[in-house]
Amino acid sequence: MTWIARPKFHHASLTKNEQGCTRRDYEGTISTLCAGCGHDSISAAIVQAFYELSIAPHRVAKLSGIGCSSKTPTYFLGASHGFNSVHGRMPSVLTGANLANRDLIYIGVSGDGDSASIGFGQFAHSIRRGVDMIYIVENNGVYGLTKGQRSATADEGTTMKKGEVNTDKPIDMISMAIKLGASYVGRSFSGDKEQLIPLIKGAIQHRGAAFLDVISPCVAFNNHAGSTKSYDWVREHNEAVNQLDVMMDHEEMVLQQSPGTVEDVAQPDGTVLRLHKIAMDFDPTDRIKALDYLERHAAEGELVTGLLYVDRKPKDLHDHLGTVATPLNTLGESDLCPGAKTLSAINASLR
């Protein structure tokens, strides 16, 4: 473990965003994960995404479960709110927090064990309810924190560190999320920040359940030859279908590329998701076709990455429940209790 604090010094060319913050202001304390862990790269990508979007750190709440992945919220956005729940319960706690205060940006960080094993049900329900959140699974195919037992996302045929072959079927978190109604779904790789940072930015801007499955090699227990979650394997089998650009500014929105290679998906908040197509036959706005595409390519042994599904008109938990725009935690007694007069009027109408 690194004992020293990360030096305060920074490069003179480091710029400030609209909040007056540098990228370094979005860091947390120094990581205690194994050196080279993919999770640290994801934290760095999260730092960069929040910095680039100029989001005030105190407007963000980070929630997580248990696992190496779930430890990472300590290592980014040190000035944000945070809650480390019990194993697999992040989605429920996040749902509650979001209900109470819809004004914050919620980022849930979880692992494949945390979300596909013990918390599978929690994951499913938070997605189908459309909780407005950025749900990131840092997927390494093992329970890293408890020393590398295979997880529910371990591929059939992948070998464990000591040579044992996995014969169980894997859970594919991406198709689960699409089926369960997530309105923004992407897959990426911790070692490809160019792809990952825009996907996180798009997820932050998206209003609804945004789910990201990020393959994140565990250098301690799952980075050997024969593993399908190693740096080398992922690099060799990674097939990106598109490259995302998140456009906040109308100036930039004029399309320059030849039509057909680029598709703009406008989001209700005005953000435009500009997709530079790599696989020309892939359409991320069509749920059924997307699922079909993923199935076919997975069968060919490809790891499809990019923005894989996005709903042009997403709805979230609050839309479904019809809650007021004011965060519930700021409503006072007078807002919540209509008074004796109104009550008797209601009672009378029911008699």
Next chain:
Amino acid sequence: MDPTDIENPDYFHRVVDCQWACPAHTPVPEYIRMIAAGQYADAYMVNWRSNVFPGILGRTCDRPCEPACRRVRVEKEPVAICRLKRVAADYKGDITDRLPVVPTKKNGRRIACIGAGPASLTVARDLLPQGYEVVIYEADPKAGGMMRTQIPKFRLPESVLDEEVDLVMDLGVELRAGQKIDSLRALLAENYDAIFVGCGAPRGRELPLPGREEAKAHIHIGIDWLSSVSFGHTTKIGKRVIVLGGGNTAMDCCRSSMRLGGEKVTVVVRSGFEEMKASPWEKEDAMHEGIPILNFLVPQEFVHEKGELRAVRFQKVKAEKDAKGRRQLVTTGEPDVIIECDDVLVAVGQENSFPWIERDIGLEFDKWDMPVVNEKTMRSTHPRVFFGGDAAFGPKNIIWAVAHGHEAAVSIDKLCNGEDLAHRPRPAVEVISQKMGIHEWSYDNSPSNDARKKVPLRDKEVALKDIRMEVELGFDDKLAYEEAQRCLNCDVQTVFSDRLCIECDACVDICPMDCITFTGNGEENDLRARLRAPALIKEQALYVSGELKTTRVMVKDEDVCLHCGLCAERCPTGAWDMQKYIMEMTQAGSACRS
């Protein structure tokens, strides 16, 4: 770009900018760490080996290392490298058993040095342990050169000077004090194997203005006056003193005047305050003592009444660019300024003068009447005559004199062994991993955020009363430790092995300075434009790896690296390692011979 050749000793040397900037290439971070660890004698010996006068230089060095210190790239002020050197000297204790042993059996070679300044003393220090006999001719009664005759005692106490001059003298120098050489031809006839000319630049420049001759009793040439003060011949000066000139000599003149009865001492310079040649800290010290520095005033006349100096008249000028864009001083048209005074000290420059070198002995002089000297070997056009210090290329400073002395000693040693002087061996380099445990290093890798520590000064009232009273008190051990911790350990290098890298990005993510980029290879300018944080100092090389698995390369900008070792700590495969680069300049002796 091609992969960086880190085997080239210059590559990592350039990353240790302080050491690179030091004319003698003193291993600065190495001794600073020793000071932090309280190993003062070790720190002293590292210095003594490379710069011969640590206690003297720790008080007086021109410190070219400090502007080069990399800390200014991330913070306001450099590490107080010079004053830390003094700490090593102040607290070293007894080091006699660490001094070189001089063989009793001599090698039969005899070397003559002219002048006992730092240049000649360095030649003697390097050659005596090799069995040479060294005779130094010195016009003054004692050895030390301008370190003794010019640098005032309130900056350099006599005891410190004596101690370090004696360390050399006691190696067995044969000093012929009071013996001025007035003919090189005659000395050559004495059949020395080599002659080293370290006679300095002994002549102060004149200011031939109206009134100079008439009022000469109260107009003094700065360096002559300072040496007369140093020898105790001059003990007083008038109440109102004008010092003309803006170099370090002027600063010593004005501060000395304040201690010899001057009440209203004024420094006047022709050009701007910024353009003055004096080091910023010397100006600061003078102003701290209440001495005003007036600028843009060009002296016109020494005003006198029947030979009694009354004042100096100055023209007011301003700086303007002429048609060719050159800076020029032109009159402002305002009335002249008259400053009354009792004495004037003229400190407008120093010159070489070699009236005692005959021009027909095979030793060439150039059109400026300076000897033609090879910058590497320090040899003149006469095969047995070498130059160094201020005598070689005009007035410089002590550390340059030392550097010249080392090179001349190497040349003399090679000459006496029948070797080619031009073939000079590279410095000895060692690169050693500093890893002690998983995330433990043999050095303190967490950089301190402290600002530069101020050296405590003696109370002004007390200091100004006695010209021999040292003004600076030096750091105590606590301040020294804190200052030493500011050093970024730039000699502990980040060494990359492309074979081991799995391109996990951990080093990129952790580096607080954004030094590391993994990207496709390209030409230097193209690569520089694609760095995570483009280098601010382009002269600093990029460290480029061989091709990696993904066909990318690792490019590190050495420019602002903190040597914090976090890249190595976060690397899962040990592709980064922190390795100490130790470089020792080759000095006279078997190491310099082929």
